[in-house]
Structures are given as structure tokens and as C-alpha cells.
Amino acid sequence: MYKLFQDKVPFAQSNENRFKDNELRRLDRLIKKQIKEKFSSELNLYIVDSASCSACELELQTLFNPLYNISKNGVKVVYEIEKADILIITGLVSENMYKEILDLYEQLKEPKRVILFGDCPLFKAPFQDTFAIKRPLEFEFSSAYNISGCPPEPKRILNELLHYLKEYI
Numbered sequence: 620m621y622k623l624f625q626d627k628v629p630f631a632q633s634n635e636n637r638f639k640d641n642e643l644r645r646l647d648r649l650i651k652k653q654i655k656e657k658f659s660s661e662l663n664l665y666i667v668d669s670a671s672c673s674a675c676e677l678e679l680q681t682l683f684n685p686l687y688n689i690s691k692n693g694v695k696v697v698y699e700i701e702k703a704d705i706l707i708i709t710g711l712v713s714e715n716m717y718k719e720i721l722d723l724y725e726q727l728k729e730p731k732r733v734i735l736f737g738d739c740p741l742f743k744a745p746f747q748d749t750f751a752i753k754r755p756l757e758f759e760f761s762s763a764y765n766i767s768g769c770p771p772e773p774k775r776i777l778n779e780l781l782h783y784l785k786e787y788i
């Protein structure tokens with residue numbers, strides 16, 4: 620097994636660019652440019668999961684793997700809300716998380732930017748028919764941007780992120 624990794628890992632790393640298609644390269648370049656211009660080259664995301672099925676988080680994590688490698692364009696995940704440029708919310712909003720999310724929003728620095736990630740926060744995904752769920756978050760954050768999908772796949776996330784950075788910031 621160890622030998623397998625020895626053989627495969629350097630191969631995968633050295634061929635990162637070969638697997639990137641033109642669309643990914645274009646997104647890389649444009650997202651990096653937007654982040655440089657509007658966030659001094661570093662965009663900090665705070666991601667909160669409020670009753671998601673975890674598939675949206677997995678797709679978000681994918682952006683940081685060696686293929687998509689969004690961190691090299693300046694995107695970072697932070698764990699202190701005060702440092703965040705954008706609050707990203709996944710999942711439906713459970714009774715338990717409702718107040719926590721409003722608290723996070725209060726602490727988010729101005730201008731407050733929120734992305735409702737996936738179909739759940741807008742109640743367009745499964746699972747909403749349960750006593751534990753509050754109403755859709757679009758009622759709370761009317762200016763929030765929605766990246767739709769169940770879950771949205773990486774290229775779609777990147778396209779939407781680029782659109783958001785270009786048109787809304």
C-alpha cells in the first residue's frame with residue numbers, strides 16, 4: 620500500500636495542471652483577480668453547518684483539494700467570525716442553530732456578506748418537513764446570495780463565487 624502511495628502521490632501532484640481544463644484555469648485566474656482587487660489578495664470564509672446532510676460541506680471541502688486548490692487564489696477558511704469576509708451557511712436552519720446563526724451574523728464585520736449555500740437554506744431541498752426546522756433563511760438575510768444546488772458541484776460553486784465577487788461586491 621505504501622509503495623502504491625509513493626508511486627501515485629507524486630504523479631498526481633506533478634500532473635495537477637494537466638487535469639485542469641480551460642474552464643478551471645479561467646475561473647482560477649478571474650477569482651484570483653477579484654480577490655486581489657477587492658480583498659487585498661485574501662478572502663476569509665466562515666462556514667457554518669446548520670442541519671445539513673453534509674454533502675454541501677463535502678463539495679466545499681473539494682475546493683481545497685489539489686485539483687481545485689482554491690487556497691492558492693487567496694481563499695481561506697477561518698474559525699473566528701470576526702475575521703470573516705463572508706459568512707457561508709449550509710443546511711436547513713434547525714431550532715437549535717437558529718439563534719447561533721443570528722449571533723454569528725451580529726458579529727460579522729460590516730459590510731455583512733452572507734452566502735446561503737445549497738438548496739436547503741431556501742427550503743428547496745428535502746428534510747424540511749420536521750418539527751426541528753425554522754423558516755427559510757432568506758427571510759432573515761434578504762441581501763444574502765444563494766448558490767443553489769443539492770449539492771452544488773465544484774465548478775458551479777466557482778462560477779457562482781466569481782459572479783458574486785464581480786457583481787455584488
Ligand code: SF4
Pocket residue numbers: 670671672673674675709710711736737738739740744745768769770
Ligand atoms: S442542499 Fe442538498 S446536499 Fe446540501 S445540505 Fe441540503 S440536502 Fe444536503
